[in-house]
Amino acid sequence: MKKLKAVIIMLICTAIAAAGCSTADNKEPDITEIPKLKIGVMPAADSAPIFLAEEKGYFKELGLDAEIQVYTNAANRQSALQSGELDGAMVDLIAFVNNVHNGFDIKITTSTDGSFPFLVNKDLKEKKNIKVGMMEVSVTNFLSEEYLGDKYEMEKVYINEIPARLEMIKAGNLDIANIPEPMASMGELNGLKKVVYENKDDFMPEAMAFTGKALKEKEKAIELFHRAFDKAVDDINSDDTLAREVLIEKLQLKPEIKDKIILPVYHKTRLPDEAYIRKIVEWVEKIQNIKVNVKYDDMIEGKFINQ
Numbered sequence: 001m002k003k004l005k006a007v008i009i010m011l012i013c014t015a016i017a018a019a020g021c022s023t024a025d026n027k028e029p030d031i032t033e034i035p036k037l038k039i040g041v042m043p044a045a046d047s048a049p050i051f052l053a054e055e056k057g058y059f060k061e062l063g064l065d066a067e068i069q070v071y072t073n074a075a076n077r078q079s080a081l082q083s084g085e086l087d088g089a090m091v092d093l094i095a096f097v098n099n100v101h102n103g104f105d106i107k108i109t110t111s112t113d114g115s116f117p118f119l120v121n122k123d124l125k126e127k128k129n130i131k132v133g134m135m136e137v138s139v140t141n142f143l144s145e146e147y148l149g150d151k152y153e154m155e156k157v158y159i160n161e162i163p164a165r166l167e168m169i170k171a172g173n174l175d176i177a178n179i180p181e182p183m184a185s186m187g188e189l190n191g192l193k194k195v196v197y198e199n200k201d202d203f204m205p206e207a208m209a210f211t212g213k214a215l216k217e218k219e220k221a222i223e224l225f226h227r228a229f230d231k232a233v234d235d236i237n238s239d240d241t242l243a244r245e246v247l248i249e250k251l252q253l254k255p256e257i258k259d260k261i262i263l264p265v266y267h268k269t270r271l272p273d274e275a276y277i278r279k280i281v282e283w284v285e286k287i288q289n290i291k292v293n294v295k296y297d298d299m300i301e302g303k304f305i306n307q
Contacts, residue, residue: 034063034064034065035063035064035065035218035220035221035224036064036065036066036067036218036221037064037065037066037067037087037088037214037218037221037222037225038067038069038085038086038087038088039066039067039068039069039086039087039088039089039090039225040069040070040071040077040080040081040086040088040089040090041068041069041070041071041089041090042070042071042072042074042077042090042180043070043072043162043180043182043183043251044090044114044115044180044181044182044183044206045113045114045115045180045181045182045243045247045261045263045264046090046112046113046114046180046204046206046264047070047090047247047250048232048236048242048243048246048247048263048266049229049232049233049236049243049266050068050090050229050232051068051246051247051249051250052232052235052236052242052243052246053066053228053229053231053232054066054068055246055249055250056231056232056235058227058228058231058232059224059225059228061228062224062227062228063224064221064224064225064228066225066228069086070250070251072161072162072163073160073161073162074092074095074135074138074160075135075160077089077091078091078095078099081106081211082099082104084211084213086211087210087211087213087214087218087221087222088109088208088209088210088211088214088222088225089208089209090112090206090207090208091106091206091207091208091209092138092139092142092205092206093108093139093142093205093206093207093272093277093280094137094138094139094141094142094205094280094283094284095137095138096108096207096209096299097280097281097284097292097294097299098137098284098288100292100294100298100299101284101290101292101293101294105211105212105213106209106210106211106212107209107210107212107215107298107299107300107301108207108208108209108271108272108299108300108301109207109208109209109210109222109226109269109271109300109301109304110207110208110226110229110269110270110271110304110305111203111204111206111207111267111270111271111272112204112206112207112208113204113206113264113265113266113267114139114180114181114204114206114264115180115181115184115196115261115262115263115264116139116140116143116178116179116180116181116184116204117178117179117181117184117194117195117196117262118144118147118148118176118177118178118179118184118194118195118196118197119166119169119176119177119179119184119187119188119192119193119194119195120169120175120176120192120193120194120195121169121170121172121174121175121176121192127175128152128153129152129153129155130148130152130153130154130155130175130176131154131155131157131173131174131175131176132144132148132152132154132155132156132157132174132175132176132177132178133157133159133165133168133169133174133176133177133178134156134157134158134159134165134177134178135158135159135160136156136158137288139178139204139205139206140177140178141156141287142205142280142283143178143205144156144178145283147197148176157173157174159177162179162180162183163183165177165179166179166183166186166187166190166192169187169192170187170190170191170192176195181261181262181263182244182247182248182251182253182257182261183251183253184262185253185257185260185261185262186253186254186257188257188260189254189256189257189260194260194262196262201276201279202273202276203272203273203276204264205280207272208229210222210301215301219303222304223303223304226269226304226305229268229269230268230269233266233267233268234268236266237266240263241258243263243266244258244259244261244263245258247261269304269305269306270305271300271302271305272300274296277296277299277300278296281294
């Protein structure tokens with residue numbers, strides 16, 4: 001009798017446990033379990049795939065909670081990244097090289113594609129010495145030397161805020177400034193001349209980078225981010241109107257610039273090659289008179305390509 005009772009009790013416990021497991025298996029996913037990322041971007045054409053992935057719901061569709069923050073000042077974006085407020089950000093490679101040189105744990109996960117025209121206040125053909133607006137440790141300094149260095153004697157004027165650079169050109173306090181699209185088209189709409197120089201490299205000096213902490217703790221979330229990014233790139237390459245419209249919407253710009261925006265060719269997740277990174281490193285070493293002793297493999301993370 002005692003053995004029978006023991007068997008019955010054991011069966012009841014097993015049934016209860018099974019029911020409990022079934023309930024747990026079928027319950028709605030806890031919203032707190034959805035991976036989250038905080039991403040910083042600039043008001044630049046590079047951001048279009050990220051904006052479109054958010055707009056079309058690709059992040060949510062893949063199970064990612066992505067918070068996208070726009071920064072008009074690259075120094076503020078950099079501070080947010082280094083303080084841990086952001087998991088990753090769209091960075092220029094000049095600032096990135098400085099980061100890794102100074103020991104900040106961060107890696108490139110994909111190159112991004114931008115468009116960086118120059119806005120001109122007057123006819124530069126008539127003068128050799130010009131005032132050029134840019135940010136000091138940035139892509140704008142690099143590209144100014146790359147495109148203008150053999151044509152003019154440049155007086156570099158360092159202005160971090162993109163809107164402030166635009167105002168300085170309009171006011172006649174600068175002759176020219178490197179301004180990313182689509183902000184450059186806003187300046188063109190206001191009467192400034194837009195000059196575009198051909199990029200002879202396969203990459204632009206910008207990328208998406210994630211902190212070492214995020215790469216370690218949020219690998220799945222970062223994988224989902226790149227999958228959504230690639231879906232958006234496919235959409236844009238099928239219809240670039242999507243990029244124009246989402247940039248105007250997300251950055252609250254005037255619709256009249258839609259056809260003025262010069263868009264890059266967008267690529268899915270890929271890494272800048274070693275030769276291009278070496279070019280950036282050598283420029284940083286020359287300009288800042290430092291020696292960067294960081295290997296290429298220590299700057300990149302390739303596991304998110306072709307996910």
